[in-house]
Amino acid sequence: MSRKITTSFIAFAFLLIQLSFFYPVQALAQAVDTANLVVEDSTGKILAEGDLEITEDSTALTLLQNLVGTENVELDYYEDKPYIVGINGLNSYSDEVGFHYWSIIYNGEYSELGVSEIVPKANDVIQFVFVTWFNEPVAEHGTVTIKNGSSVLVDSESFEITEGKTALDALKEVVGEENVSIVDDPTYGAYITGINGIMSEGTYYWAFYVNGGFAEEGIGSYQVQPEDELLFEYVSWDTTTPEDPGTEEPEPTDPEEIDQTELNNKVKELLPVTKNYLLNAGINTAWEAIAISQFDGSVPASYLTAVKQELRDKEGTFRNVTDYERHVLGISAAGGNPTDIEGYNLIEKIYNNERMTNQGLNGPIFALIAFDSKQFEIPSDALWTRDKLITYILDAQNTDGGFGLFGSTSDVDVTAMALSALANYQDNNRVKEATNHALAWLSSVQNENGGFSSSNGEASESTAEVIIALSSLKVNPMDEMFTKENGNLISHLLQFGLEDGQFSHLIDQGGNDIATEKAFLALVAYNQFLASKNSVYDFTLTPVIDVEEEVKQPEVSKPNPVKEAPTESETQQPSSDDQQKDSDSDVGHPLPNTATSAYNVLLIGLLLLVVGVAFYTYSNKRKLI
Structure with missing residues (x-):
């Protein structure tokens, strides 16, 4: 069995x-030799990745073509050797920053071999990274001019722009630190008392101008920018000799008959022309955004996108309080929410700002304007409440009725700005009295042609600022009080208008960006007044909207042939940790079953x-x- x-x-x-x-x-199963290929853009984003089989004829180029497709690899040739121009439509190009191109990192090191000369071996890592070979930085400059009356002491002396350099630093660099006398006031900051031995005395002082306009910041806080033209001029604030006008409104001179209807028609004709000029040039400042918003609400989404990017870049922190204030106004104008933008509350950064007065009266003035722009709620325990700001501004009024940026010298522009800030508080007796006193002073220093003089001439910006203030106060800028023998505020401002919509800083000059945006803002404010609307800074009726950021691809151009990639010292090598995927599949390569x-x-x-x-x-x- x-x-x-x-x-x-x-x-x-x-x-x-x-x-x-x-x-x-x-x-x-036989083991297959492979190489790992990674394609990255300039931000480190992986565009393509894979393990490619190595054959006898394999090169880095053939593996790349196998990974993304031959049709998606654009080549050019230098001495009969191919080099990569583009991958997946991202091509090399040059701009003012530098040359942007595809570089090869072979096993963690920048390769000096061409893409067709690299013969891969098993387990090689080949990275194709879009990098930038930066241009050599070009030194940028500004100029300093110093005048004493008709005498030019320093004529457009050049100085180099460096990070953090202030106007005071530039002045000391040009004339020597020993030739500059300053007073560093704990409240108002630094201001000049003497240059080259010429000292402030009596009614004479050293005025500070930037690019043709009165400086909105003190000499010690203003950080110079490329192409800045700094002017230091020894002038007297006593340009007229009227008696102190007191609080009584002066009797106006009997004006010639001025056709107000004709002027209003000219304003309405010019507004869309200037608007189109600004839109074509690009809305880059808060003042342009404010004016465009109040005119027809057509602020481009790119403005708010750029502001958000600036906040991200600076991590929501600015040195000057006026930077927060102008951003609040611009963001509100564009339909944003300044109390929560990119995670930052700009209103809080104003009302708890310890540097509120470092720029003179500008900080408190525009803090109050910013708070009122959308009636933002300010905590009672804030460092700067509305009441504190109003009191600070009123206490700064000079005996002649005007206001100055620093000290006791009254200035037309600063006085007008202060009136714009106080416009919402006319039911307060002290504010009303201060307003009448300031209006009387402005009228007393107004020229017969309707404009205002300064040591730098009759500037359109001063006239524009007064128009904004009067419109905010609901006072007609063509009122008899501001109509002189040869013109009024509106007729004077229109004289600076150019055919293309720009405005000049001084009569018979070319277009000026600051003059244009200020004039447009003034004419929009006047247009608001004619329509019985609120101040040009009032955005209580402007809705908050969500704006999606548009990311535009850069325009690319074909580069000149480049054979070798820069060395490690010329361009930063990406971290290998950032270039590898954190996954189990990266540890070894399993054999096919x-x-x-x-x-x-x-x-x-x-x-x-x-x-x-x-x-x-x-x-x-x-x-x-």
């Missing part, structure tokens, strides 16, 4: 062996055969015993 069992078992084993040969049996189930059957058959032979041998031994 045992013989039959043994025989049957052996027969079954051979049957399994025979059946296994009816199935094709493939060879054991190419074996079949027939191979498993063959193994089982052989195992059964061995067991059968062993069983047969054991049975025979038992019989012999």
Whole structure:
């Protein structure tokens, strides 16, 4: 019986062996050599990645073409050798920053070999990274001019712009630190008392101008910008000799008949022309955004996008309080929310600002304007409440009725700005009295042609600022009080208008950006007045909207052939940790499963055969015993 069992078992084993040969049996899986390829843009974003099989003819170029497709790799040639121009439509190009191109990092090092000269080996890592070879920085400059009356002491002396350099630093650099005398007031900051031995005395002082306009910041806080033209002029604030006008409104001179309807029509004709000029040039400042918003609400989304980017770049922190204030106004004009923009509350950064008065009266003035622009709620325990700001501004009024940026010298522009800030508080007796006093002073220093004089001439910006103030106070800028023998505020401002919509700083000059935005803001404010609307700074009716950022692809141009990539010292090498995926698949490369189930059957058959032979041998031994 045992013989039959043994025989049957052996027969079954051979049957399994025979059946296994009816199935094709493939060879054991063979290991495949691969290289890891990564394609990254300039931000480190991975555009393509994969493990590519290496063959005898493989180069870095052929592997790249296998990864993204030959049609998606654009090449050019230098000395008959190919180099990469573009991958997946991202091509090399040059701009003012530098040359942007595709570089090869081979096993963690920038390769000096061309893309067709790199012969990959197993487990190589080849990265194609879009990098920038930066242009050598070009030194930027500004100029300093110093005048004493008609005498030019320093004529457009050049100085180099460096990070953090102030107007005071530039002045000291040009004339020597020993030739500049200043007073560093704890409240108002630094101001000049003498240059080259010419000291402030009596009614004479050193006025500070930037690019043709009265400086809105103190000499010690204003940081110079490329192409800035700084003017320091020894002037007297006593340009007229009227008696102190007091708080009584002066009797105006009988004006010539002025056709107000004709002037109003000119304003309405000019407004859209200037608006289109500004839109074509790009809305880049808060004052332009304010005016465009109040005119027809057409502030481009790109303005708010740029402000958000600036906030991200600066992490929501600015040195000067006026930067927060102008951004609040611009953001509100564009439909943003300055209490929560990119995670920052700019209103809080104003009302708790410890540098509120470092720029003179500008800080408190525009803080109050910013708070009122959308009636923002200010905590009672804030460092600067509305009441504190109003009190500070009123306390700064000079005995002649005007206001100055620093000290006791009244200035037309600063006085007008202060009136704009106080416009919402005319039910307060002290504010009303201060307003009448300031209006009387402005009228007393107004010229017969309707404008205002300064040591730098009759500037359009001063006239514009007064128009904004009067419109905010709901006082007609063509009122008799501000109409003189040869014109009024509106007729005077229109004289600076150019055919293309720009405005000049001084009569018979070309267009000026600051003059244009200020004049447009003034004419929009006047237009608001004619329509019985609120101040040009009032955005209580402007809705908050969500703005999606548009990201435009840069315009690319074909570069000149470049053979070698820059060395590590010329361009920063990306971290290898940032270039590798954090996944299990990066540890080794699994072999492909190419074996079949027939191979498993063959193994089982052989195992059964061995067991059968062993069983047969054991049975025979038992019989012999």
